[in-house]
Amino acid sequence: MPDIEGTNEAKQYYTEIPQTSKCYFLKGSNSLDWGMKNRLGRIFNPTSGNTVMLAIDHGYFQGPTTGLERIDINILPLVPYADTLMLTRGILRSIIPPDTQKSIVLRVSGGTSILKELSNESLAVDIEDAVRLNVSAMAVQVFIGGEYEKDTIINMTKTVDMGIRYGIPTLAVTAVGKDMVRDAKYFRLATRICAELGAHYIKTYYVSEGFETIAASCPVPIVIAGGKKIPELDALKMAYRSIQEGAAGVDMGRNIFQSDSPIAMIHAVRAVVHDNETPETAFELYKTLKNKKS
Numbered sequence: 001m002p003d004i005e006g007t008n009e010a011k012q013y014y015t016e017i018p019q020t021s022k023c024y025f026l027k028g029s030n031s032l033d034w035g036m037k038n039r040l041g042r043i044f045n046p047t048s049g050n051t052v053m054l055a056i057d058h059g060y061f062q063g064p065t066t067g068l069e070r071i072d073i074n075i076l077p078l079v080p081y082a083d084t085l086m087l088t089r090g091i092l093r094s095i096i097p098p099d100t101q102k103s104i105v106l107r108v109s110g111g112t113s114i115l116k117e118l119s120n121e122s123l124a125v126d127i128e129d130a131v132r133l134n135v136s137a138m139a140v141q142v143f144i145g146g147e148y149e150k151d152t153i154i155n156m157t158k159t160v161d162m163g164i165r166y167g168i169p170t171l172a173v174t175a176v177g178k179d180m181v182r183d184a185k186y187f188r189l190a191t192r193i194c195a196e197l198g199a200h201y202i203k204t205y206y207v208s209e210g211f212e213t214i215a216a217s218c219p220v221p222i223v224i225a226g227g228k229k230i231p232e233l234d235a236l237k238m239a240y241r242s243i244q245e246g247a248a249g250v251d252m253g254r255n256i257f258q259s260d261s262p263i264a265m266i267h268a269v270r271a272v273v274h275d276n277e278t279p280e281t282a283f284e285l286y287k288t289l290k291n292k293k294s
Contacts, residue, residue: 025049027248028220029200035167039136040200042103043084043169044221044248048274051249052266053223054082056091057107057139058253060124062114067257071095074257081266086139086171086251089125093133103136105171109155118175119146123155127162137200138163139171144190146175153197160198172199173225184210191218203251206242215246226252232259232268232286236279239272249273264289 024030024037025046032040044051056075058065067074072095079085084103085096092104110124121141130138140159143152152175160170172194176182184207191202191214201221204214215222224242226235235255242250250273259265268286271277277285 026221028195032169032200033164033167036164036169036200039103039167040169042136043105043201045083045274049248050243050273051083051223052081052270052273053084053086053105053249053251054078054256054266055086055226055251055253056257057087059091060088060107060110061112061118065254067254067262074262078256078262078266081263081270083249084136089129089133104133105137105139106130106133106135108138108159109140109152117147119143119148119152121148121152121155123158127166127168130163130168131166135168137169137171139173139203141173141175142190142194143175144193145186153193156194156199157197160200163200164198169200170198172202174202174204176205183207184213187211187214188217191222195220201248206238206247208241211242211247212245221248223247223249223251226250226255229254229258232265233279233283235265236268236272236282236286239269240277240279240282243273243276261286261290261293264293 026040026044029037029040056068056071059068071091079102082102084105086105088107108123108125109121111122112118112120138159140156141152142156143149156172163170174190182205187204187207191204194202195218202218203223203225205227206224224247239250250269252269256262256266264286267289268282271282271285272279
């Protein structure tokens with residue numbers, strides 16, 4: 001209803017307090033639109049600034065890899081403890097409950113298998129389907145130095161353009177061919193190219209020498225890939241060092257779902273990523289939770 005004459009003096013305009021605008025918490029994201037920031041804020045914890053992503057998209061080129069034979073049995077119990085799930089639309093629609101409150105990072109590139117040249121990927125999901133699925137980001141593989149380097153870079157830039165149109169961020173995943181050297185020089189090149197061409201955050205590998213230079217020279221957040229299964233304490237050390245050296249989280253798969261106790265392991269990873277626990281303390285948590293289960 002309109003104000004009744006004579007009641008205006010009861011209003012509080014706080015004229016002595018200027019309106020403030022908070023700087024967005026995530027590196028390189030302050031100029032993004034509201035929808036982009038809102039989606040990134042579902043992936044990254046605004047308190048810690050970091051994320052624990054659970055990567056379960058391996059089947060799009062590997063098939064039913066160890067630990068992902070039955071996602072309904074092996075993975076669904078882990079979902080409550082992840083900040084976000086990285087997966088394909090087939091698994092999302094067929095297995096993940098639609099009432100989940102977890103953010104979704106959707107794999108949108110594909111087209112080859114482990115039997116062929118992996119860098120020969122195309123975009124495999126239409127932006128309209130990503131919108132229908134209400135995803136928080138789209139993930140596309142980029143093979144810097146690969147046989148089809150240019151094609152995968154263009155896949156990424158097309159995804160960035162489509163995502164900007166609808167307010168959906170793009171995660172660039174830097175893939176490493178079996179003949180490529182995994183060192184800081186290569187990853188500085190790969191991550192910077194992806195960021196320069198518009199990726200909103202980047203998944204790459206941790207290296208023990210010079211990782212801080214990779215994170216420092218990349219103007220958007222970096223999350224590290226877990227990679228192949230390694231002993232639990234080693235995986236926690238890798239996660240800890242990456243966070244200390246500038247990463248904004250981890251995107252782990254096999255080092256969680258192939259662990260002897262996956263739920264205990266994801267709790268331990270969270271302790272490192274969000275609570276700044278040392279790997280040794282987190283490993284003690286892992287052992288305690290593992291023994292409690294048994």
